[in-house]
Amino acid sequence: MLAKLKKRPYIFFLIPGLIVYTALVVYPIISAMQLSLFRWNGIGEKVFVGFNNYKALFTDDYLMKQFANALINSIKLFLLTTLIQTPLQIIMAYMIYANMKGHRFTHIAIFAPQIISTPIIVFIFRILLDSNVGVVNNLLELAGLGNLARPWLGIPELGVAFMYLMITWGGFGIGMTFFLGAMNMVSKDGLEAAYIECAGFWQRLFLVILPQIKITVINLVLVGYIYSMTMFDFSYILGGNTGGIDGSIDVMALFFYRIAFGDSNPIGGKISENSVGMGTTIACVLFLLIFVIALLQIFLINRKDD
């Protein structure tokens, strides 16, 4: 037995990581799928109900309304990220790549918010946008435009937009840095050829660099999608358990949290009699939503290789 293991030394290296990773990353996925078939709150009696939890999620008015609202907000976040943030990140990365004046300093200043934790980011935007002590309203008053002052963060219609602004401010640098890394890998031959053919500054970006970093772009769009579907902290800190006024900034992960861990706090509070069953059901729907898009992405990347 031992001699057999000696011949396969890789087993020793594989085992510790395999155990921890399986127990805390893979097992929860499988366990969630199984638990979603039960009616259970983690303490009381566990009753097998088949796919009834899924049926309930999609037919119960109360749940469905929250689900639809959270999903729409998550998708809005994703679209804002992909359509606005990604192009800007590429342009900024390109400016730094092209060694614009002060590019080191700029890179640091844009990246720095990344290391600031979410509650502080939210706080900084609150002191900007608060209705009484906020910088924006005070500046408007100073400029004699006091009638334009608003309780900015209290406007449900603007909730997602402001939340998106905070997320972007905090997370802009990392994607930009990934793009920069990809640009640094682009072969210099193509660029030189483009230079000789008098391709301009922006043409070089669109015609030479962009096609070569396509895979990074697709990957980061997927990362953005997964992030939008599982983002929790901004929504929770800004809007509490309910996700703001009328769920204006409710997102998928917060909806999941509210159902699984109750209305008031992680432990105790109001936990429904089916918290585990319905919680894992929502998690499994989210798994599926992510899995489908991830497959699509793998398909896209492989097709390009042909």
Next chain:
Amino acid sequence: MDRDLRRISVRIVQGLIFIYAGFNILMLIYTIYNSMRDRKEFLSETFAFTTRLSFGNYVDLIVKDGYFRFVFNSLLILGGAILLAIILSSTVAYALGHYNFKGKKFWQTYFLVGLMFPIQLGIVPVFLLMKRLNLIDSYLSVILICGASISMSVFLLTNFFAHLPEEIYEAAILDGAGEFRTFVQIMFPLASPVVFSMSILTAVNIWNQFFVPLIFLQSDAKKTLPLLVMKYTRKLLMTIDSAFAVSILTIVPIIIIFTIFSRRILDGIAEGGVKG
């Protein structure tokens, strides 16, 4: 003519970038300034210039609220989780990258699954598991959970080990070093630049981790910095003096560390992203 247009567009983008970077710095200064003001004064005369600045808010925070207790908690969790992640991911990656065996492709894919499914979604089964292990409200639960997300690092390091020349390994074995010693003394040190860049990413994630500590740490004595910050920033007007102070005290040290090591950190992240 075309050239001028191009130059102008570059200038405009450049200008916008500077404004944005400048905004970040102005916000930092504004926050520092207000963290040294009295709460009542800030609320009544938000924009006024004052010379009555003091470190009172900071003293309150450190003495009354035991700020460094939370720093200690955060550091403990960060250190434990990073160490765990490095050990687990480098050994797994070494097995998957260096050795050849049946089913290797399967295990490589197996370890990638975590990239697609963030911890948030599996948290209910993990919670039940930790409850059974009696690890609720223990640092260990958070350390284990954060240290177990090794998909990305395994992927990066597997590539690295797979491309290391076989001769290095053979020479070590010929010299009589065992498999384990070869790994610890020769192969792992070679991977340290990759380990460094991946640790930076992991560290940023763990340091700002909000969801996992929120669910698993319940007693105040064990909470991490982001949870402390939330306590002050939640009810804005009542505790705004502490909120300013805690923000600055939390941001400034890491900004300084980050700025000093920025070159290595940013280059490390850029490299890590390409391979990921």
